[in-house]
Amino acid sequence: MTKHSDLSSAAIAAQCATGAAHVAIEIVDETGSTNADLLARCTTLAGPTLRIAGQQTAGRGRAGRPWLSQADASLMFSLAWRFKGPLQHMVGLPLAVGMALAETMGALGMPVQLKWPNDLLRDGKKLAGILVETQQSPDGVWAVIGCGINLLMPDALEQQIGRSVSAVPWLAQMDRNALVAALLSRLAGVLAEFDDTGFAPFVERWNGLHAWQGQQVKILDNGQLLQQGIAAGVDQLGRLQLRTDNGLAAVMSGDVSLRLAQE
Numbered sequence: 001m002t003k004h005s006d007l008s009s010a011a012i013a014a015q016c017a018t019g020a021a022h023v024a025i026e027i028v029d030e031t032g033s034t035n036a037d038l039l040a041r042c043t044t045l046a047g048p049t050l051r052i053a054g055q056q057t058a059g060r061g062r063a064g065r066p067w068l069s070q071a072d073a074s075l076m077f078s079l080a081w082r083f084k085g086p087l088q089h090m091v092g093l094p095l096a097v098g099m100a101l102a103e104t105m106g107a108l109g110m111p112v113q114l115k116w117p118n119d120l121l122r123d124g125k126k127l128a129g130i131l132v133e134t135q136q137s138p139d140g141v142w143a144v145i146g147c148g149i150n151l152l153m154p155d156a157l158e159q160q161i162g163r164s165v166s167a168v169p170w171l172a173q174m175d176r177n178a179l180v181a182a183l184l185s186r187l188a189g190v191l192a193e194f195d196d197t198g199f200a201p202f203v204e205r206w207n208g209l210h211a212w213q214g215q216q217v218k219i220l221d222n223g224q225l226l227q228q229g230i231a232a233g234v235d236q237l238g239r240l241q242l243r244t245d246n247g248l249a250a251v252m253s254g255d256v257s258l259r260l261a262q263e
């Protein structure tokens with residue numbers, strides 16, 4: 001198994017596609033949260049920056065939830081990237097990021113699926129999460145794109161999380177520099193395109209990886225049932241299309257949660 005300590009910014013850069021060659025790479029053993037770190041200084045960064053941590057002591061997920069990890073069991077990184085904006089164009093960004101991660105894993109021989117809005121699933125269980133935080137600056141919008149991928153899932157960690165989650169041990173065997181380079185290369189390509197076009201050109205690719213296409217699902221807000229229907233993919237803004245008794249409804253991601261109807 002490869003470890004966080006095997007990572008080297010030179011080895012990652014050497015294996016990156018040209019579109020990712022300009023990304024500065026920072027590697028730290030431990031920090032509170034790579035998202036918090038980059039968010040605090042993104043508007044002063046010289047350019048796109050990738051920060052990878054071996055362990056986080058205050059990892060954060062969507063809606064203020066914690067992201068839990070164990071050293072070497074997870075790949076955790078944040079990528080700060082400046083977009084032309086405006087802010088409202090960024091709604092589809094977490095979906096584009098999830099698609100880029102899922103496509104990378106698929107290309108590496110590990111097919112995974114997407115759960116709207118921004119989780120990666122394997123065998124129906126969460127194996128990676130994405131947290132995008134933004135900050136307006138005079139010359140555009142900085143997005144800090146945080147990704148946590150469970151490479152291994154020790155029993156103790158799963159118990160701490162309190163629910164059944166997934167991991168990709170096959171990727172833990174892979175050269176970790178090559179894995180990061182593959183993820184960063186595809187992400188950089190997708191982000192550059194997203195900046196020019198928004199989410200619209202990615203709709204078919206995203207829907208092709210959609211875990212719950214055609215299934216009965218429900219939308220919860222803080223545990224309260226908001227809507228129920230058949231998941232019919234995403235639209236050009238990244239909204240989930242729900243086939244309901246009253247016709248097609250478009251759900252904005254916000255802080256709502258998606259579940260299978262029978263859960």
Ligand SMILES: Nc1ncnc2c1ncn2[C@@H]1O[C@H](COP(=O)(O)OP(=O)(O)OP(=O)(O)O)[C@@H](O)[C@H]1O
Pocket residue numbers: 061062065066067068069117118119126127128129148150161163165255256257258
């Ligand atoms: N390493 C981890 N892997 C998977 N989930 C984790 C991990 N650490 C913490 N969690 C938390 O476990 C919970 C499971 O997430 P899940 O996506 O299934 O439901 P959720 O919290 O409603 O998310 P969402 O609103 O994105 O659907 C989340 O609160 C997530 O932050």
Ligand SMILES: O=C(O)CCCC[C@@H]1SC[C@@H]2NC(=O)N[C@@H]21
Pocket residue numbers: 032033034035036056058059060061062063065067076077078119128129130131146147148149
């Ligand atoms: O599923 C979620 O709710 C999103 C989880 C995002 C976790 C990653 S780990 C790297 C980065 N730093 C953080 O504090 N969070 C993200």
